[in-house]
Amino acid sequence: MNLSYKHIAHFLNVGQNRSSRYFSYFGLGIGVLLLLCSVQMYININQLIKDKNPRKNGFDYISVTKNITNENMGKDNRFSLAEVADVKAQPFIKDAAPLLANQFRAKASAGNIIPFSTDLFLEAIQDDFLDTLPPTFKWQPGQQDLPIIFSADFLEMYNVFAPAQDLPQLSASSIGAVNITVECYGPMGNRIDFRGHIIAVTDRINSILVPKDFLSWANKNLGNMENPPAARIYIKTTDANSAELLSYLQQKDYHVNKDKTKFGRVKQILQAIVSGLGGFAVLVILLAMMLFSFYLQLVIARSKDNLQLLLTLGYSPGWLSKTVAKKWIPVYAIIILSALALTQVVHFIFQQAFLSGKETLSPFIHPVVVLVAAVLMFLCVTVNYRLIRKLLYKL
Amino acid sequence: MTNITLEQVAPDFLEKEKIAHSEIWNKTVSIKKGERLQIVAPSGSGKSSFIHFLYGMRKDYHGNILFDGKPVKNFTPEDTANNRSNHLSIIFQDLRLFPEQTAHENIEIKRLLQPYHQQSKVNEMANALGVSSKLKQLGKTCSYGEQQRIAIIRSLQQPFDFLLLDEPFSHLDENNRKKAMALIEEEATSRGAAIILADLKPIEYFNSERTLHL
Incomplete structure (x- = not known):
């Protein structure tokens, strides 16, 4: 036609x-x-x-804890294995790792040069969640030297209060020279000392980190559990600002660093x-x-x-x-x-x-x-x- | 298309008595390409309905109408359009021209669909039927006789195997009837097509091979 x-x-x-x-x-x-x-x-x-x-290696690492409220503050607010598995299973979360905490009393002193002594907490996380990982960050049973990765924020805080306490301020590079004695106490009062060395400073994790092998060993031998539930976990994601991630965390009532996700x-x-x-x-x-x-x-x-x-x-x-x-x-x-x-x-x-x-x-x-x-x-x-x-x- | 068969066809609305006396309704009738068939019936016996059934315009009948063995009722709108532009042509009793278009435009809209003739042939046919002076006139301003001749010319502009005529000369005088019939027969013969002419009385100048009473 x-x-x-x-x-x-x-x-x-x-x-x-x-x-x-x-x-x-x-x-x-x-x-x-x-x-x-x-x-x-x-x-x-x-x-x-x-x-x-700001991203590292294309991923964001965010610390996640449970929201502590007046209603739940007496309860156990740690993450169960099922909860960690659920977090890991989300498609927008590439990986998640619990922060293992010490189950025994730990104390640190820095000898005569820096005369201070304090109770402290130790934590451990799987290596691939660390931004700085020196090859010496390892420990095996029988080893006296304990490598430590220290939070940059904690170092900053120390440098704020140090002058008032007549303590020397320390730079990130000089902190490695300080000899720390880490005293670990068992349930019966037995004590094992380790020579602590701060071998790196981390921007990512606000904690005092020791090798996982050490903490597992110490929790088993000095505490009562080898792998206790974690009070906080770290998640690895390609986009900390993704709407799905935020709504998931909101829905689970998990607490995150607001700055990371603002x-x-x-x-x-x-x-x-x-x-x-x-x-x-x-x-x-x-x-x-x-x-x-x-x-x-x-x-x-x-x-x-x-x-x-x-x-x-x-x-x-x-x-x-x-x-x-x-x-x-x-x-x-x-x-x-x-x-x-x-x-x-x-x-x-x-x-x-x-x-x-x-x-x-x-x-x-x-x-x-x-x-x-x-x-x-x-x-x-x-x-x-x-x-x-x-x-x-x-x- | 070479064959139209009616298998026990009868309108749903027609009285049983009329159907019983018919040579077409409720009978099996076959019409072949090239045949000249005259259908004679008084008013109200379903002549226009019969032509409309064949043209696929109405389906209010029972029985089957088959085109080369295929039931018309099963045709899609596209099949029907294809039949109407290539195999079936029609002259309606009520003429059906576009009132707001000229006589020439009314013919052209059909010719352009599936051109069988050149445009010059339209003038030739208009001359033969005495309406050449009316070609530029709007359809609605032509007399019924002129409109009927325009409708006849329009129906001859396409290829067809069967030409359906429903009281095609009702508004024409004897002389114009003969001229129109001669033109229709000539065009049908050139295509080897059948003519199915339905009228109130037999038309003597139509060389029909068969006459059926509806």
Whole structure:
């Protein structure tokens, strides 16, 4: 059939009800623009918040404890093996490790040079959770020397109160020279001493860390349990700000370092706003398409006699639907491409004005936005075609 | 398409008495391509319904109408459209022209669908039937006789195997009837097509091979 729309154009009363047609075009344009901008902003927020978070080896390590409240403070708030396994099983958590604590009394003194003595706690964690791991961080039964990894925060605190106590301030590099005697007491009062050496300082874990082999041995021989439940665990994740992770931790009522995840919370709020905007945009698009469908129904109802006669003469309803639907493809294309171009302008202004053209954000819209525009185009054309086809088959 | 068969076809709405006396209703009738068949019946015996059943416009009948063995009732809208543009042509009793289009546009919209003739042939046919001066006139401003001749010319613009005529000359005088019949027979012969003509009385100048009373 060498026929085209121009041959049947005068049989359709498309000129009727112009206001509702133009109103639906306008609505569709606004809806598509809102949706594309929402998607682009969602991606921008994701990108920016991810980049704000200092990461090591591509992972974030976060300490997780149970929330201690007035209601549960008398109870055992340590993590059971099942709870640790559940944390590990989450797809957004790459790994989780309990921090093993000492089950015996431990005391440290630094001899005559730094005359102080204090009760202390010791903890151990599997090696791959440590940011600094010297090769000497090992221990085996019978070894007198006990390697220690010390928290940088604790060192800072020590340096704050040391002058007031007439103690020398220590740098991270000189702390290794201090000889510490670690006194470990058994349940019957028996005491075993070790020569402690701080061999590294860690930014990641706020604790006094000893080799796991040592703590397991000491807990077994001096305490009453080799592997007691952990009061806190460390999780390893690719994105500490992921909404899934935050909602999981909230749902379990686990406590995390707010600073580590604060961008995540901002991100959650911003993404909720942008998602709401996206939802509103979808609603606007739906309303615009409904208005357009009413216009189409009106056109077909007003052209009913002509269309019926065309079908009677042998015009195929499939061909008629396609030909009539095709008439609106350029209109949809113009609306969606204009919205895409405007989204690019909005994104460029956002990138330039608010972020001073930071390199972390590309000046061009994300391919996903283009994909969304393509999907919208496909949807508009398909919905339009199916509606016309349905109306024509009903004639 | 080479054969139309009616197997015990009868309209759902027609009185039993009329069906009982018919040579078509509730009988098995076969019509072959190339045949000239005249159907004669008084008003109200279902002539237009019969033509509409064959053209696939109505399905309020029982029994089966088969095109080359395939039941018409099972055809999809696309199959029906294909039949109407390639195998079946029709002249309606009520003419069915687009009132807001010119006579020429009314013919062209059919010719362009599946062109069998060049555009010049339209003028030739209009001359033969005496409506060449009416081609630029809107359908609604033509007289019934002129509209009928336009409808006849329109029906001859496509390929067909069966031409269905439902009281095709009701608004024409004797002279124009003969001219129209001659043109129709000539066009049907050139296609090797059958003519199924339904009218109130037998038409003498139609060279029918068979006459059936509805």
